[in-house]
Amino acid sequence: SAATAIGGPLIEVGLISSLPDSWAYHYNDPGETGFFPLWIIPVYFLGGPANGNLARGFWDALSEKSDARTFGMQVEMDQVPCSVCNGTRAVKCPNCDDGTYVTYGERVVCKACRGKGLVICRECFSKYDDDPSDIENIRRIMDQIPD
Numbered sequence: 001s002a003a004t005a006i007g008g009p010l011i012e013v014g015l016i017s018s019l020p021d022s023w024a025y026h027y028n029d030p031g032e033t034g035f036f037p038l039w040i041i042p043v044y045f046l047g048g049p050a051n052g053n054l055a056r057g058f059w060d061a062l063s064e065k066s067d068a069r070t071f072g073m074q075v076e077m078d079q080v081p082c083s084v085c086n087g088t089r090a091v092k093c094p095n096c097d098d099g100t101y102v103t104y105g106e107r108v109v110c111k112a113c114r115g116k117g118l119v120i121c122r123e124c125f126s127k128y129d130d131d132p133s134d135i136e137n138i139r140r141i142m143d144q145i146p147d
Helices: 002-018 040-062 135-144
Strands: 068-070 073-075 090-092 100-103 106-109 118-120
Touching: 002 040, 118 135
Parallel strands: none
Antiparallel strands: 068 073, 090 118, 100 106
């Protein structure tokens, strides 16, 4: 964020200084600096993380590491979908009907699927090189799968 807050305005100063006015890259109010208003600096600072995430997303999409991405998980293009989940990585929760179940006369949220009604498909672990013991990774994958 700090690099974006410093670099962004410096790039703007360079563009404003080097481009002719007819190219229309300038501010109507040059502000306190003579090039741009000072409120630009916090805008760049707060936008730094979003720009970094966007750049990482483009880099990952264009990199040679993966041929395709599905919900942030690597999938080979020629890979045959799982016969159990049809490539969705999620199957119906065996403990509940729709994310909830009735116990002692009360409807409660299922703890196994955290109320989603879906759990991760165990048949797919070897296809994606996932560790079946890594609960945090399983939760991350399941949080990325739409309901």
